[in-house]
Amino acid sequence: MIRFPSSPIIPEKILSGRYLKSALTLCLLLMTIFDVNSVGKSKTTPYRDLEKTIREKYDSRAVFTWDQYKELLKELKDPKFRVLPLHEMADTYDSTRVIVGLRHDVDFNPFKALEMARIEHLYGIRATYFLLATAEYSGVFMGSKLVRSKGLKALYRDLYETGAEIGIHNDMLTVMILYDIDPYKFNHDELAFYNSIRIPVYGSAAHGSEIAKKTVPNFQIFSDFSAKDSVSYLGRKYPLGKQSLKECGYQYEAYFIKHNIYLSDSGGKWHNAEGVSGVLQRLRESVPGDRIEILMHPEWWGKTEQKTP
Numbered sequence: 001m002i003r004f005p006s007s008p009i010i011p012e013k014i015l016s017g018r019y020l021k022s023a024l025t026l027c028l029l030l031m032t033i034f035d036v037n038s039v040g041k042s043k044t045t046p047y048r049d050l051e052k053t054i055r056e057k058y059d060s061r062a063v064f065t066w067d068q069y070k071e072l073l074k075e076l077k078d079p080k081f082r083v084l085p086l087h088e089m090a091d092t093y094d095s096t097r098v099i100v101g102l103r104h105d106v107d108f109n110p111f112k113a114l115e116m117a118r119i120e121h122l123y124g125i126r127a128t129y130f131l132l133a134t135a136e137y138s139g140v141f142m143g144s145k146l147v148r149s150k151g152l153k154a155l156y157r158d159l160y161e162t163g164a165e166i167g168i169h170n171d172m173l174t175v176m177i178l179y180d181i182d183p184y185k186f187n188h189d190e191l192a193f194y195n196s197i198r199i200p201v202y203g204s205a206a207h208g209s210e211i212a213k214k215t216v217p218n219f220q221i222f223s224d225f226s227a228k229d230s231v232s233y234l235g236r237k238y239p240l241g242k243q244s245l246k247e248c249g250y251q252y253e254a255y256f257i258k259h260n261i262y263l264s265d266s267g268g269k270w271h272n273a274e275g276v277s278g279v280l281q282r283l284r285e286s287v288p289g290d291r292i293e294i295l296m297h298p299e300w301w302g303k304t305e306q307k308t309p
């Protein structure tokens with residue numbers, strides 16, 4: 001029990017009458033300033049408007065549940081596995097463990113990415129999120145510049161602060177062919193943007209954009225992987241392989257990280273496995289020395305369960 005000194009520090013008259021009234025007024029004023037109404041409610045974020053737009057448009061596309069995702073993460077917590085973001089997977093070889101690189105290409109819903117990264121954080125698992133400059137969420141192209149969406153910096157910081165690695169989902173062919181921008185200069189500016197918000201970037205992962213499907217995979221922009229020195233589209237020639245991966249500022253390209261098992265949920269369907277249970281089966285069958293790259297698009301995850309009436 002706390003005992004006040006015999007000679008009270010707070011004289012009695014302060015605790016009564018007009019002094020008390022003044023103190024209460026001051027309290028009310030402070031409560032107004034600090035907006036106590038927001039206590040207990042979700043924090044207002046700089047990307048609130050963007051989140052509303054993107055979620056209204058894309059959240060309903062999810063086909064897998066977070067419970068299913070947690071099943072996968074629980075399996076990956078087995079000591080047999082060592083789960084790493086891709087820039088760590090690239091340099092990690094261990095014949096006594098199964099090395100797993102978790103790759104997330106964020107094609108249209110970075111808010112599902114944020115949910116996913118927070119779940120991974122709870123499981124102590126880290127992955128790599130590849131962010132796409134040509135996606136609706138990034139912003140709009142005006143002239144030769146990408147005008148970024150409001151709150152994008154805060155969103156990317158929040159994603160990074162979960163402990164995830166951030167990479168570039170490379171769509172340089174779209175930038176070059178559709179927007180008529182020098183892709184190497186654009187890439188340089190993108191990396192400068194991430195540097196300005198203190199997010200290190202080590203790697204890129206080619207995006208399967210419409211233009212890429214009609215021409216060549218996006219990784220052919222790098223001299224390391226280009227089959228030819230140019231590509232034609234609607235009668236015009238565009239250069240390829242003018243710079244190497246390293247010259248573009250990257251240590252790795254996700255498709256070229258050494259692996260012997262590749263699992264992907266592209267298009268909302270599991271490839272090389274029968275559904276989520278098939279993926280779990282493949283993981284259980286894997287043996288030390290295996291190297292597994294798992295590509296999951298956050299937008300296919302977090303399906304809301306239909307409540308039965």
Ligand SMILES: [Zn+2]
Binds near residue numbers: 105106169206207
């Ligand atoms: Zn993609």
